Structure formats: C-alpha cells, structure tokens
Amino acid sequence: MSESSVSESTVSENTATEDTVAPARAATAAGTRTRTPPHRLPAVAAAVAAVVVALALPLYVDAFWLRIGLFAMAAAVGALGLTILFGAAGQLSLGHAFFVAVGTYGYAFLAGGDGGHLTGLGLPPLAAAVLATLLAGLCGLLFSPVASRLRGIYLGIASLGLVFLGHHLLLNLRPVTGGYDGRSVTPFALGGFAFSDASGLVVLGVPFGAVENLWYLFLAVTVAATLVARNVLRGRPGRAFRLMRDSEVGAAAMGVRVQRTKASAFVLSSMYAGVAGVLTALAFQRAVPDYFDLLLSIDFLAMIILGGLGSTSGAIIGATFVVALPIVLSRYADVLPLVVGPGQDGLDASIAAQFVYGALVVVVMLTQPGGLRAMVHAVRDRRGPASA
Amino acid sequence: MIRLLELLVNGVSLGLLYALITLGFVIVFKATRVVNFAHASFLLLGVYVVAATQARIGFAAAALLGLAVVGLLALATERLLLSRIDRHNHHAMAILTIGLNVVLTAELTRRLGEHVLPLGAPWDGRVVDLGPLTLPLTVVITVAGVPLLIGGLTALLTLTGWGLAMRASIADAEGAALAGIRLRRVSATAWVLAGLLATTAGIGLASFPSPGVSLSIESVAIAAFPAAIIGGFDSLGGAIAGGLIVGVVQVLVAGHQDSLAFLGLGIGDVVAYLVMIVVLLWRPSGLFGSKEFSRV
Amino acid sequence: MSPPRLVVEAVSVAFSGLLALDAVSFTVEPGTVHAVIGPNGAGKSSLLNALCGIYPVTGGRILLDEHEVTRQRPDRVAALGVGRTFQNIVVSPRESVLDNLMVGRHRLTRAGLVRTALWLGRREQRRHEARVREIAEFAGLSARLDTTAGRLAYGDLKRLEFARALCLEPRLLILDEPVAGMNTAESRELGRLVLAARDALGLTVVFVEHDMGVVMSIADRITVLDFGKVVAEGAPAEVRRDPTVVSAYLGVPDDDAPDAPAPEDAVTGHEAERTPR
Ligand SMILES: Nc1ncnc2c1ncn2[C@@H]1O[C@H](COP(=O)(O)OP(=O)(O)OP(=O)(O)O)[C@@H](O)[C@H]1O
Ligand SMILES: [Mg+2]
Numbered sequence: 001m002s003e004s005s006v007s008e009s010t011v012s013e014n015t016a017t018e019d020t021v022a023p024a025r026a027a028t029a030a031g032t033r034t035r036t037p038p039h040r041l042p043a044v045a046a047a048v049a050a051v052v053v054a055l056a057l058p059l060y061v062d063a064f065w066l067r068i069g070l071f072a073m074a075a076a077v078g079a080l081g082l083t084i085l086f087g088a089a090g091q092l093s094l095g096h097a098f099f100v101a102v103g104t105y106g107y108a109f110l111a112g113g114d115g116g117h118l119t120g121l122g123l124p125p126l127a128a129a130v131l132a133t134l135l136a137g138l139c140g141l142l143f144s145p146v147a148s149r150l151r152g153i154y155l156g157i158a159s160l161g162l163v164f165l166g167h168h169l170l171l172n173l174r175p176v177t178g179g180y181d182g183r184s185v186t187p188f189a190l191g192g193f194a195f196s197d198a199s200g201l202v203v204l205g206v207p208f209g210a211v212e213n214l215w216y217l218f219l220a221v222t223v224a225a226t227l228v229a230r231n232v233l234r235g236r237p238g239r240a241f242r243l244m245r246d247s248e249v250g251a252a253a254m255g256v257r258v259q260r261t262k263a264s265a266f267v268l269s270s271m272y273a274g275v276a277g278v279l280t281a282l283a284f285q286r287a288v289p290d291y292f293d294l295l296l297s298i299d300f301l302a303m304i305i306l307g308g309l310g311s312t313s314g315a316i317i318g319a320t321f322v323v324a325l326p327i328v329l330s331r332y333a334d335v336l337p338l339v340v341g342p343g344q345d346g347l348d349a350s351i352a353a354q355f356v357y358g359a360l361v362v363v364v365m366l367t368q369p370g371g372l373r374a375m376v377h378a379v380r381d382r383r384g385p386a387s388a
Numbered sequence: 389m390i391r392l393l394e395l396l397v398n399g400v401s402l403g404l405l406y407a408l409i410t411l412g413f414v415i416v417f418k419a420t421r422v423v424n425f426a427h428a429s430f431l432l433l434g435v436y437v438v439a440a441t442q443a444r445i446g447f448a449a450a451a452l453l454g455l456a457v458v459g460l461l462a463l464a465t466e467r468l469l470l471s472r473i474d475r476h477n478h479h480a481m482a483i484l485t486i487g488l489n490v491v492l493t494a495e496l497t498r499r500l501g502e503h504v505l506p507l508g509a510p511w512d513g514r515v516v517d518l519g520p521l522t523l524p525l526t527v528v529i530t531v532a533g534v535p536l537l538i539g540g541l542t543a544l545l546t547l548t549g550w551g552l553a554m555r556a557s558i559a560d561a562e563g564a565a566l567a568g569i570r571l572r573r574v575s576a577t578a579w580v581l582a583g584l585l586a587t588t589a590g591i592g593l594a595s596f597p598s599p600g601v602s603l604s605i606e607s608v609a610i611a612a613f614p615a616a617i618i619g620g621f622d623s624l625g626g627a628i629a630g631g632l633i634v635g636v637v638q639v640l641v642a643g644h645q646d647s648l649a650f651l652g653l654g655i656g657d658v659v660a661y662l663v664m665i666v667v668l669l670w671r672p673s674g675l676f677g678s679k680e681f682s683r684v
Numbered sequence: 685m686s687p688p689r690l691v692v693e694a695v696s697v698a699f700s701g702l703l704a705l706d707a708v709s710f711t712v713e714p715g716t717v718h719a720v721i722g723p724n725g726a727g728k729s730s731l732l733n734a735l736c737g738i739y740p741v742t743g744g745r746i747l748l749d750e751h752e753v754t755r756q757r758p759d760r761v762a763a764l765g766v767g768r769t770f771q772n773i774v775v776s777p778r779e780s781v782l783d784n785l786m787v788g789r790h791r792l793t794r795a796g797l798v799r800t801a802l803w804l805g806r807r808e809q810r811r812h813e814a815r816v817r818e819i820a821e822f823a824g825l826s827a828r829l830d831t832t833a834g835r836l837a838y839g840d841l842k843r844l845e846f847a848r849a850l851c852l853e854p855r856l857l858i859l860d861e862p863v864a865g866m867n868t869a870e871s872r873e874l875g876r877l878v879l880a881a882r883d884a885l886g887l888t889v890v891f892v893e894h895d896m897g898v899v900m901s902i903a904d905r906i907t908v909l910d911f912g913k914v915v916a917e918g919a920p921a922e923v924r925r926d927p928t929v930v931s932a933y934l935g936v937p938d939d940d941a942p943d944a945p946a947p948e949d950a951v952t953g954h955e956a957e958r959t960p961r
Contacts, residue, residue, distance in 0.1 A: 156425075
C-alpha cells in the first residue's frame with residue numbers, strides 16, 4: 001500500500017517545467033546519502049568514547065563512585081522514558097514515580113520468595129525483570145483512558161494522583177509490598193551467574209563484587225534503552241509525537257491518531273519507568289515506599305529539563321547530575337561551606353541539592369529552555385561560524 | 389444521623405477551605421494560563437510565617453504578616469520571574485513554578501523538619517455546641533466566614549472596574565489588551581489574590597482539629613489540584629464545587645474508615661484522586677470546564 | 685486514482701451560540717480548483733476545518749465521493765486522502781524541514797513503536813524520504829531540507845506547509861490562505877505550483893484566499909461567504925461582476941457606493957490591514 005503510493009509519484013515527471021529539476025537527481029541524492037551524516041559524527045564518537053570509558057571504569061574507580069553510577073543509570077533509563085513522553089510528545093507526567101515503583105515492587109514480588117508475612121512468586125530474576133517492566137506498561141495502559149484525553153500540563157496534574165494512590169497501595173498491599181518497612185530484593189542472576197558479592201570473579205586483579213557486576217548489567221541496559229529511545233525519537237513515532245506536541249490539530253490533519261499516539265507514548269514511558277524501577281531495586285537491594293513520592297517524580301522532571309527536553313543524551317546527563325549532586329555534596333560536606341552531613345546541625349546535603357537543582361530549573365526556564373545541552377550548543381554555535 | 393450531620397458540616401468546612409485554594413489556583417490559570425505548581429508551597433509558607441511569629445507578635449499581626457509575605461512572594465514570582473518568559477510559553481512558566489516549588493519546599497523542610505508548630509489562633513481548641521451537634525469553632529467560623537469571603541470576591545469581580553478588567557482579560561486576553569486593559573496589572577493582581585486566598589485557607593487548615601503547622605499541611609493542600617480538575621480548571625464556580633466535593637468526600641470516607649477498611653488505611657487521604665480519575669473518565673474537561681476548539 | 689468530487693450540503697457550524705456557518709452548500713467537481721472567498725470572520729476557515737473534521741459540524745453533511753466525512757475524526761479524513769495547510773502556520777518549529785515533511789508520510793507508513801525501536805523502520809523511511817525529497821524539489825525547498833523550520837522565511841514556511849500537504853499524497857488538497865503574506869512574485873509562483881500539482885497528481889483543490897489576483901487566475905469556481913452564508917457562487921468572471929459580492933466586501937449596500945471598486949481592489953485593501961504572523 002505504501003509501495004504503490006510512492007511509485008505513483010508523478011509530481012516531478014509531469015511538471016518538469018521550469019519549476020523542477022530532473023526527478024532523477026532528487027532520487028540519486030537520496031540514494032547516495034550516507035547513513036550517518038557528517039555533522040553527527042562527533043556525537044557518535046563521543047558516545048562510543050563514553051561507553052569505552054564506562055566499560056573500563058570498574059577497574060579503576062572504587063565502589064562509592066560505582067554505586068553513584070548505578071543509581072545514575074537507573075535514573076537515566078527513567079528519564080529517557082519521561083523525555084520521550086514530555087520532551088517529544090509534550091505530555092507532562094508527575095506520576096513517573098508510580099511506574100518506577102511498579103517496576104521495583106513488581107520485580108521484588110515476582111523474583112522474591114515467600115517468607116514471614118510476605119509472598120512472592122520466586123520467578124527467575126530475568127523473567128521477573130521482564131514481567132515487572134510489562135506490568136508497568138500495563139499500568140500505563142490502564143491509565144491511558146485518562147492520559148490520552150488530557151493535554152500537556154493538565155495531564156501533569158492528573159497524573160500527580162498516581163503517586164498518592166500508589167503510595168497508598170504500597171502501604172496497604174502488605175503481603176506484596178511489605179507495607180511501611182518495604183521488602184528486600186532478590187539479587188539478579190543469569191544462567192547461574194549471580195550479580196552479587198558471591199560471584200567470586202576477579203578481573204585484572206580486581207575482585208568483582210555486586211557493584212562491579214551490576215555495573216556491566218546496568219550499562220548494557222542503559223545503552224539498549226538509549227538506542228531504543230533514539231530510534232523511536234528519530235523515526236516515524238518520534239516525528240508524530242513532536243508535531244502532536246506542537247499542534248494536536250496539525251498532527252491529526254496529517255493522519256496521526258492523536259489519542260492513540262498519546263496513549264502509546266504514555267505506555268512506552270511507563271515501561272521505561274518500569275525498567276528504571278527494576279534497576280533501582282537491584283541497586284538498593286531493598287524496596288521502601290517512601291522513596292516513591294512526588295519528589296521522585298519531580299526529580300525525573302528536573303533531570304530532563306536540566307539536560308534538555310527531548311534529548312537522549314540530555315536525559316542521561318541530567319540524571320547523572322541530579323542523582324550525583326546530593327551524594328557528592330554529602331560526601332564532601334566537611335570541605336564544603338554551609339553543607340553538613342546527615343544528622344548534623346546545618347544545611348543538610350540533600351536539601352542543599354534541592355536548592356541547587358530547583359534554582360537551576362528556574363534559571364534554565366528563564367534563560368535557555370533547551371536545558372544545559374542547549375547552553376553547550378549555543379556556546380559551540382557561537383564559536384563555530386567564527387572559527388570556520 | 390447526628391454523626392453523619394457532623395461529618396457533613398466538617399466536610400463542607402474542609403471543602404470551603406479547598407475551594408479557597410482552588411479558586412486562587414484557577415484565577416491565576418484563567419488570567420494568565422499558568423498552572424502554578426508552587427501553589428501548595430505558597431500556602432505552607434504562609435502558615436509557617438504565622439506560626440513562627442505568633443508567639444512574639446500575637447496571632448492577628450502574625451496572620452497579617454503571613455498574608456503579606458505570601459502576597460509579596462506571589463507578586464515577585466509574577467513580576468520578576470514569569471514576566472521574563474514569553475507570554476505564550478505556558479509550559480515554561482508551569483515548569484518554572486515546579487522549580488520554585490522545589491526550592492520553597494526544601495527551605496520549609498529545612499525549617500520545619502518533623503516539628504509541629506502551634507498556630508496560636510484564638511479559636512484553636514474550642515468547640516461549640518449547636519443543639520445536638522458538637523463542632524470545632526474553626527468549623528463554625530469557616531462555614532460562616534468563607535461564603536462571605538467568596539461573596540465579597542464575587543461582588544468585587546462583578547461590581548468594580550478592576551473586577552471588570554479582570555473578567556474581561558480572563559475571558560479574552562488578546563481582546564482585553566486591545567481594549568486598553570493592562571494585562572500585566574491583571575495578572576499581578578491575580579497572583580497576589582491567589583497567594584492571599586491560599587494563606588487564608590492555610591490558616592483554616594492548620595487550625596483545630598489539625599494539630600498545627602507541619603509539612604503535612606502541604607500534602608493536604610495538594611488535594612486542591614484534583615479539586616481544580618474535578619471542577620473543570622477554567623471555571624470559578626467549578627473551583628468552588630470541586631473544592632466542596634473533595635472536602636465532603638474526604639471527610640465522609642475518613643469518617644467511615646472502619647466500614648471501608650477493605651480499601652486500606654488512610655483511604656481518606658487519597659479518595660480525592662480516585663474521584664478525580666472517575667470524573668475525568670466521564671468528562672475529560674471536568675464537571676464545569678469548557679471544551680475548547682483550538683483555532684486553526 | 686481519479687480526483688474526488690466534494691459535496692457540501694447545508695453544513696452548519698456553531699460555537700457556543702455563534703453560528704460560524706449557516707447551511708452552506710456547494711459542490712466541487714473532480715479535478716477542479718475551487719476558491720472560497722469572503723471578508724474576515726466570514727467563516728472560511730471554519731468551513732475548511734469542518735471539511736477536515738476539526739470543527740464540530742452541527743448540521744448538514746459532507747461527501748467525498750461516496751464517503752460521508754461529516755463528523756469524522758480528522759485523522760480518518762486525512763486517511764481518505766485529504767491534505768491541507770493552515771492559515772496560521774502549523775509546523776514543528778524546532779525540527780528540520782525534512783522531518784516536518786516526513787510527518788506528511790505518516791498515513792502512508794506503518795512502522796510503529798516496536799518496529800522503529802528494533803531498527804526495522806529504516807527501509808521504509810529511506811524509501812519515503814526519497815519521495816519527500818522529490819516533493820521538496822518540486823516546491824522549491826531542496827536547499828532548505830536541513831534547516832530548522834523555525835528559521836525559515838515566511839514564504840518558505842508557507843511552501844513547507846504546501847509541500848507537507850502534498851506529502852500525504854492527497855486526492856483532495858485544502859489550502860487556507862496559501863499565499864497570505866507572500867509578495868506578488870512568490871504568490872504567482874505558488875499559484876502555478878498549485879495548478880501544476882493538480883494536473884500532475886490529479887487533485888481536487890479547495891482553497892481560501894484574500895489575494896484576488898491569485899484567486900481569479902487559478903480558480904475554476906468561486907464560492908463567496910459572508911456571515912457564514914453563501915452570498916454568491918460562480919465562475920471567476922461572474923463573481924467579479926456580482927453586486928452582492930461587492931457589498932459583502934465593503935459592508936455597504938450597493939447603491940450607497942456608486943464608485944465601488946472591483947472586489948479585487950476591495951480585498952487588497954483588506955489585505956493591507958492584515959498582518960501575517
Ligand atoms: N475555535 C473557535 N471557537 C470559537 N469561535 C470561533 C472559532 N473559530 C472561529 N470562530 C468564530 O467563527 C467565525 C468565523 O471565523 P473564521 O476563522 O472561520 O473566519 P474566516 O472567514 O476564516 O476569517 P479570516 O479571513 O479572518 O481568516 C468568527 O466569528 C470566529 O470568531
Ligand atoms: Mg480564516
């Protein structure tokens with residue numbers, strides 16, 4: 001069907017008046033186009049370099065930093081989902097924390113065993129992780145009658161309710177969630193290899209414990225999530241998302257089924273949140289309800305705004321920043337002015353971090369709505385033409 | 389029966405307080421198309437100021453101070469921050485208020501921590517016997533006072549020149565601007581008004597039977613968001629109706645907690661969101677919202 | 685495929701009390717170019733939006749060949765082969781011109797989330813990109829394909845919308861003020877493109893325009909709207925002479941304005957007050 005509409009092309013043939021050049025030229029131009037346009041090469045090189053560095057990191061860096069990396073990667077996957085939903089499709093969600101919670105508790109329940117007042121299905125961890133992701137997607141689908149009918153900011157307010165409802169469920173579905181105290185999480189294992197301190201692996205003289213093993217697992221998941229997000233954003237769905245964001249009526253007039261497209265963006269972002277939840281479960285090794293509050297949703301929003309809406313690299317950079325900031329501030333509390341470590345009298349590091357990124361969100365909105373990434377681009381563009 | 393009546397009166401009282409919060413939120417939205425995500429933290433800031441200063445300067449002065457601080461903060465937000473963003477970029481403005489909310493909440497968390505500060509209102513801790521009903525004085529004052537306040541506001545909007553300008557620009561900003569109405573002034577007024585209403589409602593929320601000012605006041609105030617959606621977001625009458633619905637339902641559900649035990653402990657705190665979702669499924673633009681056809 | 689016939693039967697559109705269209709009827713014969721003219725606020729855009737399923741039709745019906753499109757969702761109407769442009773340009777300003785045009789292929793392509801995620805949408809994308817480049821060439825946008833749409837000059841934006849509508853491979857092409865804000869040379873050029881596209885692709889065209897030069901030179905028939913009602917219809921030469929048209933444009937009865945200028949001039953006067961965004 002699409003085949004025929006292309007070959008029916010007659011525009012240039014019959015109108016090769018002074019309006020058009022020979023159709024053949026246009027066709028060849030398209031045919032010889034390289035897959036990676038030259039202007040994207042530096043970005044590709046940077047991405048490859050980042051992955052290479054990330055692969056080598058566990059050999060050189062201690063567990064403290066690796067653990068930050070784990071949390072950052074978990075957050076980055078969630079942020080990728082939100083940047084597809086809000087950055088590309090223009091649909092704000094403040095319910096992201098809810099879907100992350102579904103991923104975390106879904107994994108904990110599916111992979112966990114029965115014990116005490118808790119129940120679990122005891123599935124193999126990989127199956128549990130996949131099912132938890134699908135479960136998050138299913139929850140997204142259940143909410144999509146609301147998500148597909150509201151637009152932009154309104155959806156943000158409506159989805160806020162999910163966080164509160166979710167928290168209520170986490171406290172009350174005790175056999176599944178463990179209530180207020182939460183439940184512990186079964187470590188990941190794949191084909192007999194446990195991603196825990198018990199793995200006994202030693203690489204180049206470095207003993208690989210849970211953190212090192214998980215690092216590679218997380219890296220693989222994050223890279224895959226990033227590539228999928230890029231494909232989606234650059235392909236047909238991404239283009240439909242962005243026109244829908246800029247004008248729903250315009251998108252509909254191009255044949256985009258607006259409600260369905262909104263629902264699909266919402267479900268996809270829920271699944272990303274689900275993956276992020278599974279990773280969070282593995283990194284924390286525990287699931288506690290109070291972690292999944294409104295502030296977590298706002299954290300995700302801050303990540304993609306600071307990184308630059310709709311950009312995959314921006315989501316990763318933003319996630320790293322927002323996750324690392326409080327941990328780093330707290331670690332260096334003694335040498336930093338004002339900030340103090342937990343339990344001491346003074347400006348708590350996590351509060352200080354909120355001041356910083358809250359203020360940054362305000363500043364970014366006032367100056368560079370494209371986020372930190374756009375600032376970098378702006379600087380580069382300013383330099384570019386001058387040096388060329 | 390008596391108990392149900394008591395619950396209803398309490399629910400209406402809570403609902404009227406929600407209505408004040410929601411009204412401010414909707415007025416700002418109608419006048420400027422900005423969704424103010426910092427609205428609940430404005431409210432908490434207001435009552436925090438009252439509670440923190442009342443011991444030294446007395447409740448009345450503290451209340452005025454709280455109102456003034458939030459009014460000024462709202463004005464500053466509009467004048468110094470939002471006015472720097474392109475008037476049509478409502479997304480950016482809404483996100484800016486989220487950033488502002490993070491900063492405000494962080495500061496209030498730092499100051500309040502786990503504390504509960506007494507509000508020190510003269511009506512705190514008193515109850516009134518009205519025939520068979522025993523009600524907190526706060527509830528009586530709210531049920532009598534808030535309708536007067538809303539009535540006064542309505543009179544202001546319908547009878548004064550300022551109100552006319554306000555309503556004109558709420559109905560059609562571009563048209564009002566052409567007619568010589570200064571939009572900047574209208575939006576500044578809307579923001580200040582919203583801040584004042586929020587603080588007033590906050591004083592009610594922090595009064596007996598609530599134990600005082602704590603961080604949880606903010607999560608209570610957040611229920612004004614679903615109230616606004618239920619009412620329809622762009623309707624002042626809807627804001628009041630949405631607030632009342634949420635208040636009454638919350639109190640009734642919390643009052644029948646035992647028979648609703650299958651829904652879990654604390655269902656009263658989240659029932660507003662359930663109602664919101666049901667309403668959205670039924671009417672995506674809320675009970676009184678208008679369905680717009682974007683012009684192309 | 686042969687161009688479709690469009691039949692508009694007593695169509696009304698109302699917005700909370702305001703009757704924007706009042707029982708409007710006309711027929712567009714297959715393969716013809718049909719202009720809709722009228723003063724500001726006459727309901728021209730509302731008519732086009734009703735045709736596309738964007739505005740609520742409160743009465744009457746709309747037929748595209750044998751398909752009834754009254755009250756159909758806009759994406760369904762697009763799927764029947766209706767491509768359109770908007771009066772206030774609707775594009776993604778931050779995306780490239782090529783990406784903006786590629787959205788026009790949405791209905792002709794199939795790659796959904798799963799296929800795109802798994803690198804399976806690329807063949808389709810390349811094939812359609814080739815066709816989109818041909819259309820861009822035709823519309824004179826080849827040199828702009830990598831430019832961010834928001835940076836285009838006004839005339840180029842108008843051409844982008846026109847090209848995007850063609851990217852839908854439409855049978856019925858709907859244009860809302862396609863040359864508004866263009867200079868005379870650009871307008872004439874776009875007029876020629878419309879006729880060229882009609883001939884080459886076998887389109888039926890409905891368009892709204894204030895520029896009488898373009899209307900008179902490319903329209904086969906003209907419907908004149910005023911206050912939501914059809915006040916005249918006919919071939920360009922007839923409409924030009926119709927006294928009610930002159931009065932509709934000037935807002936005065938005919939005999940009060942003995943020296944009424946031809947509608948052409950009247951509308952140009954109108955045009956001068958309009959500030960395209
Ligand atoms: N989405 C809408 N909601 C409410 N009223 C509308 C809407 N769109 C148009 N109208 C009203 O319908 C009437 C006709 O408007 P329309 O845009 O169709 O006029 P037009 O003939 O296209 O004018 P112009 O030449 O200025 O483009 C106007 O009174 C307008 O205010
Ligand atoms: Mg129009």
